Amino acid sequence: MSGNTLVADRPAGGAPRPYEFPAVDRAKLPGGEVVSAHLPGQRMAYAGVLLEAGVVREPAGKEGVGKITMDLLREGTELKSGDEFAMALESLGASWSGSVDADVLRVGVQAPVDRIAAAVALLAEALRRPRLAENDFDRVRGDRVAKLTTAWAMPGTRANEALSRGLYLPRSRYSKQDTGTVASVSALTLQDVRDFHAARLAFGGTLLLTGDLSGVDVTGLGEVLLGQAGPEITAPDPTGARDLVDREIVVVDRPGAVQSVVAIAHHAPGRDTPDYTAIEAMATILGGTFNSRLNHQLREVKGYTYGARGGFDLNRDGGVFSATASVHTEVTAAAAVDALAEIDRIKAGGVTDDELASTKAYRTGSLPIALQTPGSVGGALAQIVEFGLPEDYFTRKYTEYTRLTKDEVNTAAAKRLFPEQAVVVIEGDAEKILPGLTEAGIGTVRVDDEGQA
Amino acid sequence: MTEVKSEPGTSGAENASFPWKIHEAVLDNGLRVVVSPDPTTPIAAVNLWYDVGSRHEPAGKHGFAHLFEHLMFEGSAHVDKGEHFEWVTAAGGAAINATTSPDRTNYFQVMPSAQLELALWLEADRMGSLALTQETLDNQREVVKNERRQRYDNPPYGRWVEYALALAFPEGHPYHHTTIGSMEELQEAALEDFQDFNAVYYSPNNAVLTVAGDVDPEAVVKLAEKYFGGIQRHGDIPPAPDGTLPSLRIGQTKRHIEPDDSVPRPMTFFMFRSPDSRDEDFTAVEVLAAVLGRGRGARLYRKLITEKNLAQREEAYTSVWNLAYGASVFFGMFSPRDGIEAAEVEREFTAVLDGLADGSAPVSAAELGRAKALLTSDWLRAVGELGGRADLLGQYATLDGDPKLVREYLGRLEAVTAEDVQRVAALILADDNRVIIEYTTNATSDADADAADDSAETAETAETAETAETAEETQA
CATH class of the missing domain: 3.30.830.10 (Metalloenzyme, LuxS/M16 peptidase-like)
Structure with a gap:
């Protein structure tokens, strides 16, 4: 409405009142x-x-x-x-x-x-x-x-x-x-x-x-x-990761689908990797928030999808990076190309100062927001136990993020992302999407029909 | 200087439903401000309820309230496209989102309390100077169309609510169509539609601003004046389309059979009209849904699974939406176990409903206690975090005119008797108040497929979509 008087300057805000994870x-x-x-x-x-x-x-x-x-x-x-x-x-x-x-x-x-x-x-x-x-x-x-x-x-x-x-x-x-x-x-x-x-x-x-x-x-x-103590725990079998040499484009046919699910994935280290915080920060910038590069490009710039995201799932013995989006069938190949390009770009060029500053504030500031309920604090305790983290792990995250440098985050992007050795699975109407995917030249395309209900 | 109405002394502190103080103020431009302080954690929830939803949409413009909600993130005088998320995130805020339901639209985020001002500034800027451009409209129209594909058109059974609402409410009723809208009408949406919508509904006197958390009430009201005080009221808000129904009941059983070979198994959905969420019987309706269908100990689970082994296990065979104007809707659903005919399960399912409605199988004290205990825990969970607390205050302020009514919930729940539950069961579960949507697959009999032809036509003329969609997603 014309005639409204609005404050033009964005408020700077103050330093956050410190948050401490509850004593364990x-x-x-x-x-x-x-x-x-x-x-x-x-x-x-x-x-x-x-x-x-x-x-x-x-x-x-x-x-x-x-x-x-x-x-x-x-x-x-x-x-x-x-x-x-x-x-x-x-x-x-x-x-x-x-x-x-x-x-x-x-x-x-x-x-x-x-x-x-x-x-x-x-x-x-x-x-x-x-x-x-x-x-x-x-x-x-x-x-x-x-x-x-x-x-x-x-x-x-x-x-x-x-x-x-x-x-x-x-x-x-x-x-x-x-x-x-x-x-x-x-x-x-x-x-x-x-x-x-x-x-x-x-x-x-x-x-x-x-x-x-x-x-x-x-x-x-x-x-x-x-009650009584359980038996000794022995180490499980090795993970059995498959070596990925070249990028593989795998099409899974879902005839008649009006959207395609695009999923890009490759191996990652286990949860105890020393650069965990740098990986987490990098993944947040790539695909962890609404303003992440993947969501920005695929949703806000191109309108291909309702949402795109990417991140790491790290277990004790290894992990997986994955990026996913459900996209309109007609733009399937273009969306896959764009998503891969974003992964390439952060791997080669790293992150900006603004992205890093914003991510540090987000990762620390949102912690107490995510830990308001008994269920979410229970989940945090489960992580501490599952991965042998220190009891004050969530309080320490503040310090870790304060100290985190751009070099560390850029190194994580360079070392932990492998778009050239990724598996790219596309579930959609094969008849409609295969020609475009082949033409896109992003890797050898094969159809996976091994799955069965 | 706006007067802040604060509750005296320690009032509220002993209230089980909401043991936090509630402060209220109204700015000169009509914006209502509700503040509920709690210094436990250094964070604050900032929540706006606008009294506008898909029920306000005229014919031919279904889905526009929700698309407008998307456009609220696309920039304003001092905030560029996408910057709302960016600034909130960069300040350490989270849980940023907005949702549109038939009744209302809400916008919310939780901030570190030292960054409260930023959220107020962002919300005020888009209330007072939303940038509506053809470019962002074209982009967000595509996003919303993908939202529709992802939630309704691509998943199996995704459209059942569309079919059901179109049959449960007459043509022209505000709840006849769903919130997501139709592809065709979204495609036709013009920029002027959203400019008009903004001019009519996104006015300070049509909104409630709620702040809950680590804040000082006087300071919040001063900041509200600073950021929102310069926004002019647009004038009186036109009355919403009338949701009044000639009678609560639908008047018959309406059955829509949807033959669909792409769904993995047969599935049957029920919809019943029920007293609306502002009706004094609504709490009894919530109890009814829990007695019948919520959880492993519910009556339908014990009958259909333990005793007869006829259906797939579900966490909720029945549930209820809290629509506020004219009628709400009560749902049921089941999927028959392999080798069992849907008709057989439906007979048992409705026999359970009938037993409650006709009083032949009254609600036991144990059943009533179980339902109330589950609903009490739901409530404690909702008010146990600041986002939920702020949203409930906004809800009571907007729909019921008084945020302090939030204090009455557990009392109302406690007061529900077995007779109340049976009374509302008799009112809403009767066979002249049922919509049944039955998905059949190629495994079902030919007789069913024939019956399908008639009702499938009814559905084709139906408009669209659904309640409370989460419209923006921020986080993996």
Whole structure:
């Protein structure tokens, strides 16, 4: 509107009031460790158990057994039927969560803090004394298979599978999805689940606890949950990464798709890499925020997509860089060319002073914003435990970012990005996109039809 | 000097729903300011609710409120395209986004508290001087069309809500179409449409600014005056299209069969009209959705899965949207287990609904307690972080006229009785208030495919889209 008086100058703002990650308490018990963070005034609490039961622990041919075992924990205990267990847990206002990554498996509950003790008792009952009955197993397995079939029809699933096949040798656990495949899950038996539970979930672990813990007997909860110590943990098999020599363009046909999923990926170091912070900063600039180079170019300049992003997923024994976007079918080749060009550009030319300054402020300033809830602080504790990070890791990040130099970030871009040795998977209507991709001259194009629902 | 209305002494501190103080002020130009201090963490949420959503869109311009929301990130007098995100991020802010629903549009970010002023400056600049150019319109139109492809057209079942709303609400009703809009109408959108929309609705007297977190209320109101005080009110806001319905119920069961060989398995969706979110019965509707369909212990789960093993397991077989004007919508869904006919599951599903509605299977105390406990935890989670807290204050201020009504939620929840739940069940779950969208695949019988032809036509004439879409995404 004309006639409005607006302040022209952007306010400079002040230095942030310092943030400190909540003090982390660690208590060693016979069965394992309790790692807790007190969040004053927070009326919800989170309790979770971290177990050495990631997908790398799944026996060959039993891919998906971890997830299905986790599902079955809720289907009844030695003391309660599945319905009774659910009624008991939900009547506390508690919600159940479970996740599994390459290295660890985590199950937990969130409940009002005055009910967290009762919720932890139920978590312990489900985790240590599950019923694991045949009829429940049949139902849950049938359900898992149906979910995998449904996922197969969703955009992106086939691209992810082709990406894993491109990055890892067939014998590697990493060459298959965390969920397992329709074939592997269909072939699982109740005995497989019982064996996996006995080996990986029946004992030990680390209890993570967050919330306003002023009235909570933290050690008492540890005793309820942790029981006896688990067996010694041995090193998992090597990752089985496939050597990438030249860039490979892999097309996965999804006839009739109105969008193509473009995914570019290559190998990366493990989580303990000394340049972790530099990698994180570089990835933020390349594809981590709305203003990142990938989103800016593909969305804001070209309008090819609703969003483009890229980043690193680093596990204990290695990691993956990936960049993804869902793009309109007609612009598929152009979008792939643009995305690769952005990766080339940051690798060769590094980042600007403005980008670095902005990323430092964002990565430190947004930390307390991301760590407001018991669930998110629980996730932070899980990272500390999973990767053996120092207890004040999140507070230290401030110092690390303050000290981070442009040279370090540019070195990370030069050393950790490999657009020439990447796998580029494009899931879309092959008939429509193949000619353009071939013509684009970005690499040898092949069609991957190995996947099956 | 704007007067700040503060609550006396320690009022509010003992309130279970919202134990933080609430301060209010109104600037001369009509902008309402709500402040709720909490110094626990050095951050502050900045949230604006504009009282405009897709329900305000005239025929032929569906999807425009949401496209306008995108354009709000494309620059203003002192802020270039993309700089809103850039400056907030560079100041250490996060959780930047905006969403458009049928009822309203909200814009929000969380800042380090020392950078509060920056967010106020950015929000004021786009409220007072939005740059609307053909170039950014053309770009964001493509982005929104890709959003539509990504969320509705490409995924299996992506359009079911479009089909359902078109049948649940009559032609011309503000909720007949979805928020995302249609490709054809978005394609026709002209710059003047957005200039007009801006002139009519993006006025300080049609907005609520809420700040929650590590701030001083008097200082926030002074800063609001500094940055927003020079924006002129555009005049009175025209009344929104009337959402009043002649009767709450749809009047019949409407079935739309969608034969679609691209979907992986059959799936059935239900939609029922329900009392709107401002109705005193709405909390009972939320409890009803939890009793019937929320969680592993819900009645539908126990019947369909544990007892009969007929359907796929779901976390929510029923849920409810909080639409505020005329009616809200209550949903149901299931996918039959392999080898089971959808019709058989539907019979059992509706038998569970009927048992509750006709009182033959009343709500037990345990079921009621379970539902309330789950909803209480939802609430504690929402107010447990500043973004959620600010958004709820904006919601109550905009839809109900008083942010302090945020204090009543848990009390209202506690007061819901088994009889209330049964009463709303009888009201909304009746068979003359149902829309059923049934996806069939080539595996289903020919009889079903025949029935599909009639209703498929109904859907083709239907307009579009859906509620609360997250419109901008910032972060991986």
